Amino acid sequence: MKRKLQAAAVLLIFGVLKMPLEQRVTHDLRTMHLVDEPLHLGVKGNMGQMGLAAAFGGLRGLIATVFQLRAHVEFTRVNWAQVDKYYGFVTQLQPRNARYWEEASWHMAYNAASYYLYNKELKPALRGQLFHEYVQRGTTILNEGLALMPDNPRLWQKLGDLHWNRSKDFKASGDAYLSSFQHGGLNFTERFAGFAYAQANDPDSWTKGYAILKKLYDEKKATPGLIEFLKMLEQNLHIPAAQRIPDAGPVRRATDPQAGPLRQ
């Protein structure tokens, strides 16, 4: 009996002493992005998440993958509401996995939006409306992911792509690409930020775009596309001739701003 009491005492004392250590290790692992942060949803939300974590006993990744596969099945059946629902579960289970946010957004903004845009069974007005709604849904998903991982360059890059390709909001696209680059994104995101700003409608964006592209030009990182956008911006911003880069051939505006300036 004496030993059993000793055992209980050791267990309890260790329990008290280990808690600060566990706090520290958990904090370190969270800082290294190896262990999920709890979502800041208030106490109730936290308890709910605990229930979720407990119910799956550390298998959230596995369950998320199963939901992702189910979402894929629904994707092949072009059942977009179900795809959205399953990806909702997936991103809740694995909120720190950027890939899931990206895929969820891609399904909505590209696949679902295009499906409705080209669906000839629908009236043209409805097609456009549904297209915009699904593009907006994709944007919302990416923004939710970015709220949890504001430093993730990949999500910023995908948001830039989405604004460029789908909503044609080049200012927002430029902001997203620039944010991606500033958070350690791949080099081309800086250039893309410049391209996006160049195609925006406001002079402020042109100024930002010009600054980016000129800097890259000066750093001898110019590509043919960059030179053409830079020349376009020089014209738009009325840059004095002395400050302009050497002429590399005539530039004309593209009919489709998405395509960028056409090369000869």
Add this chain to the structure above:
Amino acid sequence: MSEATQSSAAVNVAPVRFSPRRVWTLAYATMTQLMRMKILPFLLLFCVLVAAMGFGFSTINPEQQLSQFKTMSLGVLQVFSIVFGIVATALLLPKDLDDRTLYTILSKPVPRFDYLLGKLLGVLMLIASGLVIIDAVLSLILWLQQSMLFDAAVSQLHSEKQDTPEAVAQMREIVARQGLTWNLHWAVWAIFLKAAVVTTVALLLSCIASSTLFTIVIAFCITIIGHGHAMIREFVLQPNLSSASVRIASFLLAAICPDLAQFDVVDSVANGEVIPWTAVYEMTGIAALYMTVYLFVTHLVFVEKEL
């Protein structure tokens, strides 16, 4: 018959000390005993399953395929190691008691601590061997997949005339990050650490409990609570949140259970996160601490246990 048995006069009062050789004998016997419980065919089946999963996914992109493969196989591996650790440990002691093997062992000059450690090591050695084999199979499949997927992705980029050096480099970076890296082995190591902690807890429970079913059920409950430990802890540490009784109950849960979420790096590895050495040290250190203390408590319970 030697002189020693001829005479009863020789009374050796030197204490029996801890013997690594004795512990190894017990651990090896435990491991072989468990292996006879048809564990090898199960392992083989698992390897086949992993291989099938590796090539069986319908996919959208290479990154998704590699990531899904890692998540699924590592997740299943985690379940396998925890279930095996709990069930094997819960069965071992009662089986030795039923068969009276425990009597024949402990009536020899064998300290009870040596017996406990031997049993624990035997289970852990088998889990470790299983994980090493599966890790090798997993690595091989991932390496094969990685090369195949990269080639396929590049040829698709080429056919779409999108194979700019930047696009190829990005694809290479994605595939390399999601493919075979040291991180995979560290994830398997984390799975082992978690299973080792759970197994030690199961050993403690099987020394307290009189029924195998009780040990298994409670060990699974602790495993589940252990995954929500961080949230219980944070709840306990927040002031003025709930009644005193709820806080005391939560505190006791947090004190008794290990925080198993600390070893949940599997999802991050599947996402392509890099596991630094610091994380490996911290996980290994805390697992060693849990195991040492739980084993010590187990010893305190077992040394007095009436057999």
Add this chain to the structure above:
Amino acid sequence: MSDTPAVSVNHLTKVFKGSLGKGAFRAVHDVSLTVKPGEVYGLIGPNGSGKSTTMKVILGLLNATEGDTRIFGIPSTEVASRRSVGFLPENPYFYKHLNGRETLHFYGKLCGMTGDHLKSRAEEMLALTGLEDAATRRVGGFSKGMLQRLGLAQALIHEPQLLVLDEPTAGVDPSGSRIIRDLIIEFRSRGITVLVTSHLLEQMQEVCDRVGIMAHGRMVREGRLDELIAVENQTEMVLENASPDLLAKINALVKAEGGGTRLLRSGHPRTTLERLFLEATNEPKKP
């Protein structure tokens, strides 16, 4: 031989605490006994009389509630006391995946034995218990008698000075039982002290030097077997080839003696059923 008793039990009481809703149970009540080195001591009694509990306390598998037990002077609570003990539990099982030889090697290693010493000792024990042919057979396929003999072999592997045997012949067929009893007699001749429990009284009578009789957790009788079972006022005489005339003369002499002397019975002594069984089963097979 040393004066230190091989086993000493002093005022042993063992109470099992009741689990939920059940009262405590006193299995052994103030039992004392001493086993001298080199003798075969039988602890006999009906089921539930406390024999096995006493034995488990002696081996340190259970803790005494009161009193103490020692093996060659060392308290049973010390692991060191087990250096000089070999134990055969009732109906033992061993790891089924091991063969006979591996089982002995396993137990030998637990006792710290290694190398050639362990190997030769294991072979010696296999030969002693008649298990040489089963050395490479998996224990899972052993008969009850073979398991019991393997149990004896493992109990002896580390050359103990004391053997504790719990119901060694229970459930074993007569020939297996005979072998085990012969082995016990052999151990005694080799100077090994044996403490054996059984409720098979005839068998105990055959092998024990001293016995203790337990009932309801108490020691009710203890002493040398021949003293305990001798009927002091009776004399037995067995004659061979005696003629009816001689028997009549003896009868007449007894009557003539008078007083309290009288002939209680005479007739042909009977062989035991066991002996008959052994003779019948050991007869060579007819072609």
